[in-house]
Amino acid sequence: MNNVCIPPAFIFIIGGLLVPFLSGKARSTYVVLLPVVGFINLISIPMGTLMTLPFLDYTLTLVRIDRLSLAFGYIFHIISFITIIYILHVKKNLEYVAGFIYSGAALGTIFAGDLFTFFVFWETLTVGSVMLIWARGTKASAAAGFRYLLVHVTGGLSLLAGIVMMVIKTGSIKFGFIGLTDAASWFIFMGIGVNCAWPFLHTWLTDAYPEATIGGTVFLSAFTTKTAIYALARAYPGTELLIWIGVGMAAFPIFFAVIENDLRRVLAYSLVNQVGFMVVGIGIGSELAINGAVAHAFNDILFKGLLFMSMGAVMYRTGKINATDLGGLYKSMPWTAAFCIVGAASISAFPLFSGFVSKSMVMSAAGNHHMIAVWLVLLFASAGVFHHAGIKIPFFAFFGHDAGHRVKEAPPHMLIAMGLAAFLCIFNGTFYKPLYSILPYAATYEPYTLSHIVTQTELLFYSALAFTLLLLSGIYPAEMRAINIDFDWFYRKPLNAVEALCARIFNGINSVCDLIFVKTLTAQINGFAVNATAKLTNGLLSPILRANAINHGPDEKPPSSQLVPRDVDVEKAFSTGTSPIGIFAACAGLMIVAMYFFA
Amino acid sequence: MKNEKKHMFDNPKNVKRLLAIFFTSVVILFILDFFVHKHAHFPWENWPVFYAIFGFVACVLLVLVSRFILRPLVKRKEDYYE
Numbered sequence: 001m002n003n004v005c006i007p008p009a010f011i012f013i014i015g016g017l018l019v020p021f022l023s024g025k026a027r028s029t030y031v032v033l034l035p036v037v038g039f040i041n042l043i044s045i046p047m048g049t050l051m052t053l054p055f056l057d058y059t060l061t062l063v064r065i066d067r068l069s070l071a072f073g074y075i076f077h078i079i080s081f082i083t084i085i086y087i088l089h090v091k092k093n094l095e096y097v098a099g100f101i102y103s104g105a106a107l108g109t110i111f112a113g114d115l116f117t118f119f120v121f122w123e124t125l126t127v128g129s130v131m132l133i134w135a136r137g138t139k140a141s142a143a144a145g146f147r148y149l150l151v152h153v154t155g156g157l158s159l160l161a162g163i164v165m166m167v168i169k170t171g172s173i174k175f176g177f178i179g180l181t182d183a184a185s186w187f188i189f190m191g192i193g194v195n196c197a198w199p200f201l202h203t204w205l206t207d208a209y210p211e212a213t214i215g216g217t218v219f220l221s222a223f224t225t226k227t228a229i230y231a232l233a234r235a236y237p238g239t240e241l242l243i244w245i246g247v248g249m250a251a252f253p254i255f256f257a258v259i260e261n262d263l264r265r266v267l268a269y270s271l272v273n274q275v276g277f278m279v280v281g282i283g284i285g286s287e288l289a290i291n292g293a294v295a296h297a298f299n300d301i302l303f304k305g306l307l308f309m310s311m312g313a314v315m316y317r318t319g320k321i322n323a324t325d326l327g328g329l330y331k332s333m334p335w336t337a338a339f340c341i342v343g344a345a346s347i348s349a350f351p352l353f354s355g356f357v358s359k360s361m362v363m364s365a366a367g368n369h370h371m372i373a374v375w376l377v378l379l380f381a382s383a384g385v386f387h388h389a390g391i392k393i394p395f396f397a398f399f400g401h402d403a404g405h406r407v408k409e410a411p412p413h414m415l416i417a418m419g420l421a422a423f424l425c426i427f428n429g430t431f432y433k434p435l436y437s438i439l440p441y442a443a444t445y446e447p448y449t450l451s452h453i454v455t456q457t458e459l460l461f462y463s464a465l466a467f468t469l470l471l472l473s474g475i476y477p478a479e480m481r482a483i484n485i486d487f488d489w490f491y492r493k494p495l496n497a498v499e500a501l502c503a504r505i506f507n508g509i510n511s512v513c514d515l516i517f518v519k520t521l522t523a524q525i526n527g528f529a530v531n532a533t534a535k536l537t538n539g540l541l542s543p544i545l546r547a548n549a550i551n552h553g554p555d556e557k558p559p560s561s562q563l564v565p566r567d568v569d570v571e572k573a574f575s576t577g578t579s580p581i582g583i584f585a586a587c588a589g590l591m592i593v594a595m596y597f598f599a
Numbered sequence: 600m601k602n603e604k605k606h607m608f609d610n611p612k613n614v615k616r617l618l619a620i621f622f623t624s625v626v627i628l629f630i631l632d633f634f635v636h637k638h639a640h641f642p643w644e645n646w647p648v649f650y651a652i653f654g655f656v657a658c659v660l661l662v663l664v665s666r667f668i669l670r671p672l673v674k675r676k677e678d679y680y681e
Binding site for chain 1: 679
């Protein structure tokens with residue numbers, strides 16, 4: 001087999017770097033065509049390709065095409081294409097370049113066949129994504145970007161440590177199944193876990209995603225967590241710990257989402273919740289479960305992207321994103337509202353929408369293995385996600401209390417992008433066979449049984465009933481102009497206080513040292529070096545000088561003809577090196593005498 | 600906004616109509632549940648209207664816990680971190 005091909009990542013990254021050379025219509029055409037070219041390249045690479053490259057003593061595998069990597073490759077191309085269309089209003093080049101580097105890095109990561117290539121692209125992912133956060137240009141985004149960077153660099157270091165330990169131990173850089181065995185595997189596991197937004201490690205996501213640019217958040221929602229899902233599916237399938245991590249991820253964010261005011265942050269929480277389902281699937285590790293995780297990643301990229309796009313469009317038109325400032329927008333943005341509802345129905349897993357055919361695979365796998373607690377929590381999370389992402393997002397933005405915004409519908413390119421994503425959400429939910437055909441394992445699962453349709457609809461309708469009754473009765477928590485602290489509180493407040501304390505202590509020591517050594521001691525030594533001889537001379541000459549002063553009195557001017565020793569000048573003369581010959585000679589003589597005695 | 604076009608839900612009748620449709624479908628689903636054979640993994644899935652009760656109770660619990668336990672713990676002013 002011919003194993004040489006153009007690595008998909010290169011098309012995106014190199015192509016992205018060329019964007020600044022174009023402008024106007026040419027640039028728009030170029031950026032839209034780039035993912036298309038990438039996709040054509042991808043489907044022309046045969047299955048099973050392993051493109052290798054010798055590097056030092058190792059062999060890098062730049063491209064590995066198998067069923068697992070290809071499924072992610074398809075969806076990464078699709079969402080890049082959609083998101084690029086969505087951001088065509090953006091004038092600055094930065095977002096396009098960062099977007100392509102970021103998505104290119106994601107492609108590089110999933111097609112990497114060795115740990116070294118994997119790591120390089122993994123870190124590029126961080127660089128590209130942080131640019132999308134900083135591109136917003138606000139103070140909040142700058143700060144959030146730095147926190148994001150610190151967390152990811154720490155995760156990256158853990159990954160690197162694990163990789164180095166593993167390569168030293170095994171001598172191979174191949175990236176395949178690892179499993180939790182030794183310290184090295186734990187380091188890699190945790191490094192991936194940071195990007196996967198595991199509980200306690202998730203705060204970079206809910207902190208930074210809502211601070212990114214309108215289009216940046218759409219990009220972000222697609223790649224970082226999903227490459228982590230890919231990496232887990234590749235290296236840690238069937239790791240039992242993942243089941244419990246995933247259960248935690250699915251459960252806790254929904255509580256935060258219910259009381260969160262920033263609607264993009266609500267979506268960020270629900271992103272963690274959805275990734276939880278995928279992590280559970282990988283943890284279970286059966287063919288059905290892995291298929292479910294991959295299918296759900298595929299669908300989640302689309303419906304979460306769609307939801308972020310609809311909220312971005314709202315933000316673009318109204319300048320607001322808090323639920324307290326929104327409402328009634330269905331009047332002015334009906335299409336955006338409709339697309340948002342499609343996204344909401346998909347994430348809630350309504351029959352005929354994409355979540356229905358993928359989330360249920362993970363649920364079913366948990367059921368097949370008789371994991372009672374896991375299954376119950378996931379069912380709870382399914383009801384909960386409908387509650388906050390399915391109802392809350394569309395309701396508070398487009399319906400509910402009319403906030404009086406009378407704006408234009410989203411621009412055409414945004415509508416096209418949302419339309420494409422909405423179409424795919426419905427297509428995948430209704431005609432699920434094409435999606436099932438690209439999954440890692442042969443999919444025999446049948447989502448459309450009468451039992452599944454009725455039970456799922458029942459679950460959702462009664463969740464909606466709870467929402468309606470709670471809202472009508474006034475128990476439903478009113479949206480408030482407030483923020484909710486999360487685990488990032490620990491590094492934003494106490495750690496900040498520790499930093500302030502350290503600053504106090506060390507700056508204190510520093511200023512004391514400065515006072516003692518720099519200001520006092522150095523000055524004294526310096527003064528001694530400069531003035532010592534003068535002082536000494538002055539002292540020795542003092543009988544003469546004093547006698548002179550007594551002869552004339554302090555204010556009396558001596559007669560000009562008389563030779564007068566200028567007492568006040570002695571020190572000055574020494575410090576400037578202009579002492580009279582006589583004094584200099586006297587000093588030299590005294591020095592010789594002193595040396596005679598002391599030597 | 601007097602001259603503004605009347606929108607669908609500006610008319611309270613339409614809101615009522617929507618709610619009526621919703622409540623009807625809720626009742627229909629409740630009845631339908633008794634006639635559907637379930638592919639169950641667990642015994643309780645065969646209990647009548649298990650999913651309906653679960654969905655309802657889950658969401659009420661979710662809202663109550665979020666509002667009365669979580670919010671008092673984590674709510675801060677908007678400029679808290681500044």
